[in-house]
Amino acid sequence: MIEIDHLTKVYGSATAVDDVTLTAQSGTITAIVGTSGSGKTTLLRMINRLEEPTSGEVRINGETTTDVKPYVLRRRIGYAIQGHGLFPHHTVGRNIGAVPRLLGWPREKIRARVDELLDLFSLDPAEFRDRYPAELSGGQQQRVGVARALASRPDLLLMDEPFGALDPIIRARAQDDLRRIQRTLGSTIMLVTHDMEEAIRLGDHVAVMDGGRLVQYAPPAEIVARPATPFVADMVGDVDRPLRLLSLIPAAEVAEDGAAEGEALPRNASLRDALSACLRTGREAVPVQREEGGPGRATLAAIRARAELPE
């Protein structure tokens, strides 16, 4: 559990982060989203003490972060940044093993962990272990950067715009990978982004920052359905809100018994996918797969009902 307790950072006369309090559960992704200058990066950097808070404190699993030296604290917290920051003079394997080496893991254990992580990120260990970062593509470098941040099984992984430098297609794949890996490992992640789409897609909780203040902290569906301020509504993209909401609801959730024409949607499809399939082929309903009760269908009427926003 990560507790941020009345955290404030003042630079001279400017308040970068203004009395932010939030609690993130272990094993979840918290997406901190805001425009530039909203204080989101400063908030993140105060967690591993790259910035020292002016007041307030952070507790990780109950322990105050100021109890240990900053570099000792940082070895327990993974850190992945935009533009990956890999060591260009070290091989991929050595980059990933950097923190375990700092922690004094035995050589064999580091090697096994490096290979395990490369596998997890769909990079063949035999092929990539001994290559230098300059020999990899942008997407591969980014994956190595995240793998490095996860190497020592940290209590918490901090990510600052980790996908900012990637093109849209690679970026979507990287987001899916992160989600999958986070589920597999049960990692706790705090991620900073300026992109609400990314925040909604990845976050179990979304924290919206504006002018140094935390203006809303809620699950994505809540952020979309009930934005706390006009600023949050604006960030969500007001006209798109019904579609955003649909993209958060699994199609199986509204499935009713009955048959529909055409090919069934995949099991993890959202209502947005179902709507798109309806519109594309002019159907009133599409077949969906359900966990139990066999195949069912999602009707346009049911989708429309879920897209309505509370006023």
Place this chain on the structure above:
Amino acid sequence: MRIGTFLRPALVLLLLALVLRPDWFVPLFAPLAPVGGPVIYARSSLLSLSLSHLGLVAAATAAATLIAVSLAILVTRPAGAAFRPLSRTITNMGQTFPPVAVLALAVPALGFGAGPTLVALFLYGLLPIFENSVAALTSLPPATMEAARGMGLNRRQRLWQVELPLALPVMLTGIRLSAVISLGTATIGSTVAARTLGEVIIAGLLTSNTAYVLQGGLIVGLFAVLIYDALVQLEKRLSRQTSS
């Protein structure tokens, strides 16, 4: 590069021949020597002069590297940043002061021989190494430095494991410049009785023996070219690994 593959060994062989078998070049140098005078410098062996010359340059460059790099590290730390202008002034002065003047001033304090030459070469060699090291240490990739800090490397680990390895190619350029300048400048050390290849050149100048002058000049020149080339190769190899 193909020219280099032929030229490099040829120059090495020529240099070795000039130093170890100077007699082979008698026919070549004879027209330049005064009639009836000696053609090949024989007052002391060219090999021992070369070794002593290289030794002086190596010692001065090593000392200049040690001091300049330490100073560069110091002034690129947050605590030492205030000393950067001062260090710059001092190293600049070392470069501005002509080595001949340093030799002249150092003789009363250090006596004749290798001492004054070492001091002059050391002072003259500081600036390129210092300037390059500061430039290298202040232009490291910011994302890499941020990641190094964020993942828990302490100051010392960041310096040794990240900053110095990444700065090395550019530092080496400074060391190369300094070494090559010293190779040439060391010849004037012989005016205060340091044992360098300058002895051959000065003997030639004093006796109007162009053969001597050419002999000494050629050897010093070849050493400079070959050492320059070797260090360039080393830099290339290092920067290939560290470029991102």
